[in-house]
Amino acid sequence: MAELASPVVVHNTMGAAYIGVVCAGMLYGVSCVQTWYYFFKYQQDVWYIKALVSAVWTFDTIHQILISHTVYHYVISNYNNPVVLSDMVWSILLEVLFNGFIGLLVQGFLTLRVWRLSGNNIPLTAVVAALVLAGFGCSVVFTAQSLKLQTWAELNQLKGLSMTVNVLAVVADILIAAALFFFLHRSRTGFKKSDTMISRLIMFTVSTGLLTSVCAVASLVSILVWGQTLIYVAFYFSLGRLYSNSVLATLNARQTIRGLGEDSDELSFSLQGISKSGERQHSSTRSTNISIKIDTMHEFMRDRRVLDDLPEPESAV
Numbered sequence: 001m002a003e004l005a006s007p008v009v010v011h012n013t014m015g016a017a018y019i020g021v022v023c024a025g026m027l028y029g030v031s032c033v034q035t036w037y038y039f040f041k042y043q044q045d046v047w048y049i050k051a052l053v054s055a056v057w058t059f060d061t062i063h064q065i066l067i068s069h070t071v072y073h074y075v076i077s078n079y080n081n082p083v084v085l086s087d088m089v090w091s092i093l094l095e096v097l098f099n100g101f102i103g104l105l106v107q108g109f110l111t112l113r114v115w116r117l118s119g120n121n122i123p124l125t126a127v128v129a130a131l132v133l134a135g136f137g138c139s140v141v142f143t144a145q146s147l148k149l150q151t152w153a154e155l156n157q158l159k160g161l162s163m164t165v166n167v168l169a170v171v172a173d174i175l176i177a178a179a180l181f182f183f184l185h186r187s188r189t190g191f192k193k194s195d196t197m198i199s200r201l202i203m204f205t206v207s208t209g210l211l212t213s214v215c216a217v218a219s220l221v222s223i224l225v226w227g228q229t230l231i232y233v234a235f236y237f238s239l240g241r242l243y244s245n246s247v248l249a250t251l252n253a254r255q256t257i258r259g260l261g262e263d264s265d266e267l268s269f270s271l272q273g274i275s276k277s278g279e280r281q282h283s284s285t286r287s288t289n290i291s292i293k294i295d296t297m298h299e300f301m302r303d304r305r306v307l308d309d310l311p312e313p314e315s316a317v
Contacts, residue, residue, distance in 0.1 A: 012229040013085065014074050017092075020237035021071050027241035028064045031057065034248035041255065052109060053251065056244045059101045066095040067237050086151050092233075093146040096165075100139025102240040103169060106247045107132040110176045117183035128175055135168035159227060166220040169239070170213050177209025200257045208246035215239050 035057045039050070070092040078084040111132055115125040142161045149155055184202050188195050215235050222232035 010085070012226065012231055014071065014230070016230045016234045017067075017237075018071050018075065020234035021067050023234070024064060024067060024237040024241050027238055027245060028060060031060055031241060031244045031248060034245060034252055038248060038252055041252065049251070052105060053248065056102060056105055056247065059098050059105070060241065060244045063095050063098040063102065063240055066091040066098065070095070086153070088146075088149065088152055088155065090147065093143060095237075096139055096146070097143040099236065099240040100136045100143075100165075102243050103139075104132060104136040106243040107135075107172055107176065109247060110180070114176060114179045114183070117180065117187070124179060128172065128179065131168055131172040131175065135165060135172060138165045138168060156227070159223065163220060163223055166216045166223070166236075169216040170220070173209050173213045173216065177205055177213075180205040180209075197257050200253075204250050204253060208242075208250065212239065212242050212246065215242055 035053060038053050042049075070089055073089045073091070074085060108129075111125060111128045114128055115121070118124055138161060142158055142165060145158055145161070146155060149157070181202055184198050184205065188198055215238060219232045219235035219239065222229075222235060226232070
């Protein structure tokens with residue numbers, strides 16, 4: 001028993017991993033509620049949006065299982081067996097891949113929004129897509145290489161690749177958020193209702209991009225400053241959960257945002273016929289009153305009609 005006389009420091013290794021699992025678990029609960037709410041509230045969404053939500057939740061679930069297995073392996077299955085702490089368990093390596101899958105789906109979805117809002121801007125979309133794919137590719141390579149290793153000491157060989165994954169995530173998130181902010185702000189119409197909707201969309205875009213960026217930066221700084229610990233894991237475990245909750249919150253907020261512009265904005269003004277040089281003068285100048293009605297709620301009213309058309313429970317056969 002002499003080898004157990006010296007205490008083993010675990011607060012910045014397994015302790016940090018445990019905190020990461022707890023935080024990720026709480027965020028996973030939020031994503032489960034948001035997923036249920038989405039399928040309950042937006043049953044008329046197109047199939048590929050439903051597929052996106054299903055895939056994100058599935059990868060979220062697998063990732064939560066993997067990181068929970070990691071902590072259980074070290075803290076419960078090998079309790080009072082400090083020798084095991086120097087070896088890596090397969091689940092903590094495989095979780096990087098599923099975090100990458102979540103990031104690919106969410107950032108890919110946002111890249112498609114950049115493409116549409118920018119008016120099919122190919123150079124900008126290509127740069128964003130390249131960053132997203134590069135980040136996912138690094139996650140795949142990291143997982144494949146790390147599964148060949150046995151100890152945490154050997155994992156230091158992949159420190160540069162681990163940092164690259166976080167750097168690419170930060171740059172992609174910032175670029176996506178900046179692009180969406182720019183194009184949404186440029187689409188303001190000057191009408192109160194529609195501008196309120198756009199402002200709310202901008203708020204969602206900036207806040208979600210900021211959260212994921214801060215988490216990735218925290219993970220990156222932890223690798224640089226406390227590279228011999230697992231403090232960075234506490235942040236990285238929650239990164240995928242922040243991605244999933246950000247896209248779910250955006251999708252679930254659509255009806256609320258549309259409600260801000262339920263009342264249509266109207267503008268009336270007069271145009272007077274002005275003769276141009278070289279053109280024959282009209283015998284009389286008349287004023288033409290034109291009423292322009294801008295309805296910012298076509299999609300909201302469509303969804304509302306769909307909900308109104310659903311049969312009442314008592315009339316269902």
